[in-house]
Structures are given as C-alpha cells and as structure tokens.
Amino acid sequence: MRSKKSRATSVDIAHRAGVSQATVSRVLRGSPLVNPETRQRVLDAVRELNYKVDHRASSLRTQRSGTLALLLFEDPTPDESHINPFFLSMLGSITRACAKHGHDLLVSFQQLSDDWHADYEDSMKADGLILLGYGDYVTYHSKLEQLVGQGTHFVRWGAVQEGQPGVSIGCDNFKGGQLVGEHLIERGRKKVAFLGNASAHSPEFFERYRGCDAALQRAGGGMQADLQVDAESEEKAGYAAAVSLLERGRPFDAVFAASDLIAVGAMRALTEHGRHVPWDVAVVGFDDIPMARFANPPLTTVAQDTVRAGELLVETLLRQVRGEATEAVMLPPELVVRRSSGAV
Amino acid sequence: MRSKKSRATSVDIAHRAGVSQATVSRVLRGSPLVNPETRQRVLDAVRELNYKVDHRASSLRTQRSGTLALLLFEDPTPDESHINPFFLSMLGSITRACAKHGHDLLVSFQQLSDDWHADYEDSMKADGLILLGYGDYVTYHSKLEQLVGQGTHFVRWGAVQEGQPGVSIGCDNFKGGQLVGEHLIERGRKKVAFLGNASAHSPEFFERYRGCDAALQRAGGGMQADLQVDAESEEKAGYAAAVSLLERGRPFDAVFAASDLIAVGAMRALTEHGRHVPWDVAVVGFDDIPMARFANPPLTTVAQDTVRAGELLVETLLRQVRGEATEAVMLPPELVVRRSSGAV
DNA sequence: CTGAAAGCGCTTACAG
DNA sequence: CTGAAAGCGCTTACAG
Structure with a gap:
C-alpha cells in the first residue's frame, strides 16, 4: 500500500x-x-513504476499460492515458556528450504486441541502443510485421517511407522537408541535408566527406548521397567523425573534421556543429589540442541540432521502438491560423544 | 484443494x-x-459443505491480507549455522502475538544484501513488515529510508535512536550496560574488557558499551579502548575475541560480552587459557538466552523481555496499518546474576 | 507475437 | 433484510 x-x-x-x-x-x-523489444518496453515500465505483481490476484487466478504453512504443535506448555530448541532449529531449516524453492512460509503455533485440521489449506492460504511437534500420537491420529480424507496436502515430522495417515519424515529413532545402547555398553554401563514417555502415545521416544533395549539385549542385558520414568521434553520434567528415579532407590549407572532438554534437567538433579556425572552416572540425551555442547558436563547425545530434515520436508510436500508420488523417509542419526558419558 | x-x-x-x-x-x-433465520440456513450449509472463505479472494477484494511478514536478517552466517537463539525466541513471541491478534505470520530469512525492501508488502502478501536482526546499521539505514519513502508499513526491532527512519522497538541497551557496570563495580572489578563491536555500525552493542562506561565513570574509572575487541554475535567470534584480548597482555578482571553467545565463547577461551571464571575474570553477557543458565559457570547476563517485545512489535505494526499514530518504545532490561560474576 | 474477453472467489455500494 | 452487479488484479485459452 x-x-x-x-x-x-x-x-x-x-x-x-x-x-x-x-x-x-x-x-x-x-x-x-x-x-523481445516489447518485453523490454514492458520491463522498463515495470522498473519505472516499481511495479510488483499482486500475489493475491495471481494466486487466485492460478489456484497456487506459492506458500507453505508450518504448524508447530506444543501441547504441554501453553504460553510463556520457550519453544523446544530442537523445533526452533527445524523451523530455521524449513524456512531456508522454502526460500530455496521459491516458496513463502506461514508459521503458526497450534495447540493440539485446536481445530487446526481445517485451517490454512482450507482458506487457500497455503498449498500444503508441514506438521511439526511432539504430541500425543493417539489424539493426533484421527485428525491426520481427517486431513487425508479432505485431500489436504501435508507432511509430518515424527515417527515413521506403518499404517499411519499421510507421509512422514523422521529420524530413525530406533537406530538412535541402538547407538546409545551400544555406546553405554562399551563404556561398561549395564543398568540404564530411561527418562521419557515410553509408550505408543510418544512413538518417537518409545522407539529410542526400544533401540537402546535391543542393544543391551544383544549384550545380555536389557532395559528395566523400574528404571523408566515418564517425562515430557522439558528441562523441568527431566529434573523431576531424575528426582523420582533417585527416590525409587534402584541402582543405575547410566541415564538415557529421551531428549536433551530432559537430559539437562536430569544432570542438574543428579548433581544436586550428590551423583557425579559421568563417574557415578553416564548421561546421554537426544537431538543435539545447541545447549548440549555447553551443558555441564558437555552432553553426549544423538544428533538429528535438521538441515536435511527441513529440505526433505519441503521437497516432499512440494512434490505432493504437484501430484507426484512421495514416500516416508527415515534420516540416519549420529552419536555425538562428549564428557557426560566419559569413561569410568 | x-x-x-x-x-x-x-x-x-x-x-x-x-x-x-x-x-x-x-x-x-x-x-x-x-x-436470523437466513443466517442459520447459511451457517448450516457452510457446515455441511465444510466451506471456508477463500482468503485470497477476500483479501484481494478488501485490500487487507490479515498477514504480517517477519524478515529476519542474518548477515555473517550465510547458511548452515544456527540462528541466534535470541531471535528465535523473538520469533516465538511474535508468532504468538500475531495469533492473538488474529493475523498470520509469514517468516523469511534475509541476507542484508538482498533486495528485501521491495518484496513482501509490495506483492501484497502482507499488510506490514517486522524487521529483526543485527546488521550493519549504516548499510541498513538507506534501505529503511526507501521503505519509508514507499509508504511501507513496518516496525523494527533494534536500537531506538534519533533521526531513524520508521518506528523502532528495542531494549534500553544503555540502561542494560549501566546495570552491568554497576554490578561489576559492586563486585570489586575495575578493569572491564568489552567483547563486541563498539561503533555506530552496531548501535545496540555500542549503547551497551556506553552504558557500562557511564557506570564505571561514576565510580571514577571507565572503559579502556585497549580492552575492547570486535566480535559478531557468535560463540566462535567470542572465543576468538577473548583469545586476542589475552594476547594483548593488558590486565583485566572482568569481561562484558555484548551478547550471551559471545560470552559463552569467551568463557571457553578464558578457561582454556588458565583463567578462572569468576575468580580471575568475571564474565557478563547480554540477552539471557536459554543457554545462559546452563553455561559453565552459569552466566550472569541482562535479560530482555522477548514476550513483551513480540507483543509490542505486533501491536505497533497493526496500529500503523490502521493508520493510527505509533511511537518508538524502549523496554527495560533486567540484570540476572549467576555464578560467572560471583564474588571474588 | 498480440489483444479482447472471460473468470478466479470474494465484498460492497446500490436499489429495492 | 435481500439480490443483481461491479470490481479487486491478475492469467490464459481463443482468435487473429
């Protein structure tokens, strides 16, 4: 204007x-x-009048908006609190990938409880949706089916598993858990506690748990139910989970936290309760958020390739919008060893 | 679709x-x-057919898009690297504020060198622009004037100062620097090094510097030019700056880093070079990014109220779009004392 | 290679 | 309270 x-x-x-x-x-x-001459005359006029095509009009006419919408879910922390740094870095890479593909990105935080399934694409604001965020998978499921039923274009970041509505891109969480298990065994740890929800409601965490268990089993051990404590992906939840783990009084020499945020909270609790990390307890997280390097001690963790993830999400969605075939992808995780799991 | x-x-x-x-x-x-009866019949039909107003058509007709665009500038780090956590949390609060006001948010990363001044509003994708990011203020200036000349609606996060094109919302950086200076004096520190650009090119950092200087002056001291080292807001730059500060061989008992990222890098360098934080050197940052609490030792810093900032930016921009008067605002900073500046 | 015309899906004076 | 009509600013067959 x-x-x-x-x-x-x-x-x-x-x-x-x-x-x-x-x-x-x-x-x-x-x-x-x-x-060519006509073209040049037009281009000159465009420059002189500083003209720009009205995106709304062209999009109305072509029925393509050139815009993707990112819906970021965060259920537990309604307001104030900080967004999970892992998602923030996904946001960064998705934004970059969009720009690279000449698309705009609409960003919106959503409560899982909202009626989000019926918004952005329906209003023709976006050609497709990117769904991002932890969230109770069971609740989630029916909404995804609705999206599919409506013919909405979308891709989801999260657990890649059978019988799931729509296309998902995710980390190979099972593999990530395995890497953790193998690493801990190598460092002589046997009794591995798990901090994070380990059920079908949180399939990503659950896969990490199962992967670690598989690695321990191969070494003749395994995860123990009495060493698992639920926790959402928050520092405070990690602290609380570690405290209640300690209160149980069962021996453990390692903690596998389902996310770095949980791990950081857990390390604080362990230290405050006189356990030395890593001497008494090795701690490993998941995500490799920026904070992990700076934790005290620096946190061993499993890195997810957020840059690749962002590109893959955008590319897959765009392909879907164009009517091409798309498929689920699992990205390989990578173990990053730091001092929190240092040798005994 | x-x-x-x-x-x-x-x-x-x-x-x-x-x-x-x-x-x-x-x-x-x-x-x-x-x-009322007619209304009900229509509403029923709307529900039955799951109808949604086509936002492009209505926006074309009304000439209002109900969308704001956030342009995030990051000059030094072109690709890969992580976005400054401080901006990320601003992004979060801006997104929330937009939702609260019933607007959508288009997000875009920009290189300062790009021709950004002529994009989102010109294409009628957004009613107004929010500009966010450090950046060489001198380069910036002429582009802002262009925006004003075009009659584009925008607000900027950054230094609030005289003779500046457009409306700015920012932290009271001078005051923040003062708080740091007073705190350091109280802790018995006299020789305060400054890590960060201190010139008109980076007015935010410069104000922090000047504020700290003012506080020291009141106590009979002052900042010393030979204890100032340039640094962009990055961990690596902070590390490098601290190293070159050490190489100068001038005595100092405190470091005021222009941002937390710089501070974290500086602490790493100091520690590696045998200086104990805080015994030998007190370190203070700025921003209070999430990482600050988890730094080793936990970092004393100046918190900016990002939630309030996000709301203010959105409200001010919306007021401007409606043709109402708007004004620059400086938000009060708050000192957060942690161990990195612990008593001698 | 170019123009006249229809139409994308709405909103809003203008009549009634 | 309601309908017919114009128009927002484009894109794209359809003719030529």
Whole structure:
C-alpha cells in the first residue's frame, strides 16, 4: 500500500508501455510468446513504476499460492515458556528450504486441541502443510485421517511407522537408541535408566527406548521397567523425573534421556543429589540442541540432521502438491560423544 | 484443494441455502443486515459443505491480507549455522502475538544484501513488515529510508535512536550496560574488557558499551579502548575475541560480552587459557538466552523481555496499518546474576 | 507475437 | 433484510 498515489497495477504498466495488459502479464510470467523489444518496453515500465505483481490476484487466478504453512504443535506448555530448541532449529531449516524453492512460509503455533485440521489449506492460504511437534500420537491420529480424507496436502515430522495417515519424515529413532545402547555398553554401563514417555502415545521416544533395549539385549542385558520414568521434553520434567528415579532407590549407572532438554534437567538433579556425572552416572540425551555442547558436563547425545530434515520436508510436500508420488523417509542419526558419558 | 470434487465456494453455499451469494458473504463477514433465520440456513450449509472463505479472494477484494511478514536478517552466517537463539525466541513471541491478534505470520530469512525492501508488502502478501536482526546499521539505514519513502508499513526491532527512519522497538541497551557496570563495580572489578563491536555500525552493542562506561565513570574509572575487541554475535567470534584480548597482555578482571553467545565463547577461551571464571575474570553477557543458565559457570547476563517485545512489535505494526499514530518504545532490561560474576 | 474477453472467489455500494 | 452487479488484479485459452 502506498501512502499517496495508489500502487501501480498491470494496467498502468500496459498503458505506459503501450501494450495490452495481457502482454504485461506474459512478460512477467516469462512467457516466450513475446517479442523481445516489447518485453523490454514492458520491463522498463515495470522498473519505472516499481511495479510488483499482486500475489493475491495471481494466486487466485492460478489456484497456487506459492506458500507453505508450518504448524508447530506444543501441547504441554501453553504460553510463556520457550519453544523446544530442537523445533526452533527445524523451523530455521524449513524456512531456508522454502526460500530455496521459491516458496513463502506461514508459521503458526497450534495447540493440539485446536481445530487446526481445517485451517490454512482450507482458506487457500497455503498449498500444503508441514506438521511439526511432539504430541500425543493417539489424539493426533484421527485428525491426520481427517486431513487425508479432505485431500489436504501435508507432511509430518515424527515417527515413521506403518499404517499411519499421510507421509512422514523422521529420524530413525530406533537406530538412535541402538547407538546409545551400544555406546553405554562399551563404556561398561549395564543398568540404564530411561527418562521419557515410553509408550505408543510418544512413538518417537518409545522407539529410542526400544533401540537402546535391543542393544543391551544383544549384550545380555536389557532395559528395566523400574528404571523408566515418564517425562515430557522439558528441562523441568527431566529434573523431576531424575528426582523420582533417585527416590525409587534402584541402582543405575547410566541415564538415557529421551531428549536433551530432559537430559539437562536430569544432570542438574543428579548433581544436586550428590551423583557425579559421568563417574557415578553416564548421561546421554537426544537431538543435539545447541545447549548440549555447553551443558555441564558437555552432553553426549544423538544428533538429528535438521538441515536435511527441513529440505526433505519441503521437497516432499512440494512434490505432493504437484501430484507426484512421495514416500516416508527415515534420516540416519549420529552419536555425538562428549564428557557426560566419559569413561569410568 | 480437494482431491475429488473441487472445493465449495460461496456460490455453492448460496445455492444450498437458497439465498444469493451476496447474502452468504454477509453472513460470513458477520454483517448485522441478515435475518436470523437466513443466517442459520447459511451457517448450516457452510457446515455441511465444510466451506471456508477463500482468503485470497477476500483479501484481494478488501485490500487487507490479515498477514504480517517477519524478515529476519542474518548477515555473517550465510547458511548452515544456527540462528541466534535470541531471535528465535523473538520469533516465538511474535508468532504468538500475531495469533492473538488474529493475523498470520509469514517468516523469511534475509541476507542484508538482498533486495528485501521491495518484496513482501509490495506483492501484497502482507499488510506490514517486522524487521529483526543485527546488521550493519549504516548499510541498513538507506534501505529503511526507501521503505519509508514507499509508504511501507513496518516496525523494527533494534536500537531506538534519533533521526531513524520508521518506528523502532528495542531494549534500553544503555540502561542494560549501566546495570552491568554497576554490578561489576559492586563486585570489586575495575578493569572491564568489552567483547563486541563498539561503533555506530552496531548501535545496540555500542549503547551497551556506553552504558557500562557511564557506570564505571561514576565510580571514577571507565572503559579502556585497549580492552575492547570486535566480535559478531557468535560463540566462535567470542572465543576468538577473548583469545586476542589475552594476547594483548593488558590486565583485566572482568569481561562484558555484548551478547550471551559471545560470552559463552569467551568463557571457553578464558578457561582454556588458565583463567578462572569468576575468580580471575568475571564474565557478563547480554540477552539471557536459554543457554545462559546452563553455561559453565552459569552466566550472569541482562535479560530482555522477548514476550513483551513480540507483543509490542505486533501491536505497533497493526496500529500503523490502521493508520493510527505509533511511537518508538524502549523496554527495560533486567540484570540476572549467576555464578560467572560471583564474588571474588 | 498480440489483444479482447472471460473468470478466479470474494465484498460492497446500490436499489429495492 | 435481500439480490443483481461491479470490481479487486491478475492469467490464459481463443482468435487473429
């Protein structure tokens, strides 16, 4: 919107360049059906009047918005509190990937309870949806089915598993858990506690748990139910979980936290309760958020490739929008060893 | 976009409800000029066909998009690297504030070098722009003037100072620097090094520097030019700056880092070079990013109220879009004392 | 290679 | 309270 004279339209350009409005549109869309000289006259007029195509009009006409919407779910922490740093870095890489593909990104935080399934694409604000966030998978499921039923284009970041509505991109969480298990065994740890929800409601955490268990089993051990404590992915929850683990009084020499945020909280609790990390207890997290390097001691963790993830999400969604076939992908995790799991 | 039958339009609803398309529109816009019974019939049809107003069409017609665009600048780190956590949390609070005001948020990362001044609002994708990011203020300035000249609606997060194009919301950086200076003096520190650019190119950092200087002066001292080292807001830059400070061989008993990221890097360098924080050197940062609490030792810093900042930015911009008067605001900073500046 | 015309899906004076 | 009509600013067959 201009303050004085209203903004130039393609008609103004046509007038100035002495052509029809249709020709202006052809030039701006890069149609080859335009005489080079005509094209130049139009381009000159465009520059002189500082003209920009009205995105709403073109999108209304073409039925393509060139916009993707990112819906970020966060259930537990309604307001104030900080967003999970892992999602923040996903947000960063998704934004970059969108730009790279010439698309705009609409960002929106959602409560899982909201009626989100019926918004952005339905209002034609976006060509497709990217769904991101932990969330109770069971609740989630029916909404996803609704999306599929509506023919909405979407991709989801999260657990990649059978019988799931829509296309998912996710980390190979089982593999990640395995890497952790193998690492702990190598360091001589046997009794591994798990901090995080380990049930079908949180399939990502559960896979991490199962992967670690598989690795321990191969070494003749296994995860113990009495060493598992539920926790959402928050520092405070990690602290609380570690405290209640200690209260149980069962011996353990390692903690596998389902996320770095949990791990950081757990390390604080352990230290405050006189357990030395890593001498008494090795601690390993998941995600490799920026904070992990700076934790005290620096946190061993499993890195997820957020840059690749962002690109894959965007590319997959765009392919879907174009009507091409798409498939689920699991990204390989990578173990990052730091001092929190140091040798005994 | 639906997979099978194409999506319902207001004409379909009109047909089903036995009214004119105009009436459907009136109902959906909440016009009082509709008979309650008619309204109900329309609403029923809307529900049955799962109809949603096409946002592009309505926005084209009303000339209001209900969308704000956030342009995030990051000059030094072109790709890969992580976005400054401080901006990430601003992003979070801006997104929340937008939702609260019923607006959508378009997010875009920009290189300062890009031709950004001419994009989102010009394409009518957004009603206004929020500008966020450190950046060389001198380069910046002329682009801002262009925006003002074009009559573009925008607010900027950053230094609040005289003769600046457009409306700015920012932290009271001078005051923040003062708090740091007073705190250090109270802890018996005299020779305060400053890590960060201290010139008109980085007015935010410069104000922090000047504020600290003012506090020291009041105590009979002052900042020393030979204890100032340039640094962008990055952990690596902080590390490098601290190393070159040490190499100068001038005595100092405190470091005021222009940002937490710089402080974290500096603490690593100091520790590696045998200086104990805080015994030998007190370290103070700025921003209070999540990482600050978990740094080793936990970092004393100046907190900026990002939640309030986000709301203020959105409210101010919306007021501007509505043609109301707006003004610059400086938010009060708050000192957060942790162990990195612990008593001698 | 170019123009006239229809139409994307809404909103809103204008009549009644 | 309601309908018919114009128009927001584009894109794209359809003719030529």
